[in-house]
Amino acid sequence: MIVADRKPLEEILESIKDFDKIVLMGCGGCVTICFSGGAKSVELLASQIKIARKKQGKEIEIIECTPERQCEFEYIDPCKEKFESVPVVLSIACGVGVQTMNERHPDTITIPGLNTKFMGYPVEHALWEERCAGCGNCLLEWTGGVCPIARCAKKLLNGPCGGSSDGKCEVDKEIDCVWQIIYDRLKKLNKLENLTAVRKPKDWRTSTSAGQRKVEFKEAML
Ligand code: SF4
Numbered sequence: 001m002i003v004a005d006r007k008p009l010e011e012i013l014e015s016i017k018d019f020d021k022i023v024l025m026g027c028g029g030c031v032t033i034c035f036s037g038g039a040k041s042v043e044l045l046a047s048q049i050k051i052a053r054k055k056q057g058k059e060i061e062i063i064e065c066t067p068e069r070q071c072e073f074e075y076i077d078p079c080k081e082k083f084e085s086v087p088v089v090l091s092i093a094c095g096v097g098v099q100t101m102n103e104r105h106p107d108t109i110t111i112p113g114l115n116t117k118f119m120g121y122p123v124e125h126a127l128w129e130e131r132c133a134g135c136g137n138c139l140l141e142w143t144g145g146v147c148p149i150a151r152c153a154k155k156l157l158n159g160p161c162g163g164s165s166d167g168k169c170e171v172d173k174e175i176d177c178v179w180q181i182i183y184d185r186l187k188k189l190n191k192l193e194n195l196t197a198v199r200k201p202k203d204w205r206t207s208t209s210a211g212q213r214k215v216e217f218k219e220a221m222l
């Protein structure tokens with residue numbers, strides 16, 4: 001899932017300081033699961049904004065809505081009545097949701113209330129870790145199902161780097177060296193030979209560094 005974190009309240013207040021009426025739009029998808037953008041988060045943030053603005057002596061009207069997903073036209077279009085009469089929508093969806101709103105409804109500016117972080121999963125209650133960077137050319141089969149692109153600070157394809165110590169990453173001692181994890185995993189799978197061949201540099205043209213990427217599912221057109 002996509003994991004996102006709410007921007008600091010001060011930053012949000014600054015971004016809406018010129019408005020006395022806004023729509024605060026959440027999303028019922030990934031950001032609901034990671035407690036940053038669901039209906040409850042909308043309610044909480046709306047209260048925080050109202051209290052802060054009251055203290056500033058500049059009250060604000062906030063219209064709340066949380067479509068099932070903010071990244072699809074079908075779900076945001078029914079909310080149109082709520083936001084077409086206001087100049088700004090404060091979105092607490094991921095960056096895709098914010099951009100979907102701006103492309104689909106260009107007469108209203110939609111601004112982000114979240115910082116979109118990564119694709120990950122909860123390793124424990126309310127703690128998410130990055131697991132995929134969407135590199136476009138998955139190599140998990142070769143690494144025993146553990147991703148060095150998302151989890152190695154240097155994104156090494158032939159690790160470890162030499163700085164790994166006691167299973168920890170030299171860049172941050174709080175983080176496990178993913179190449180140690182890959183080694184342990186391949187050992188368990190009797191596939192350590194995967195580490196003997198030098199892996200060629202990745203073709204980063206399939207990744208985010210290539211600019212905008214597209215996926216077309218042709219079968220869906222039939
Ligand atoms: S190798 Fe690429 S696609 Fe596969 S999990 Fe890692 S970042 Fe994601």
Ligand code: SF4
Nearest residue numbers: 152161169170177178
């Ligand atoms: S210590 Fe491990 S995780 Fe950290 S940069 Fe080196 S190889 Fe990557």
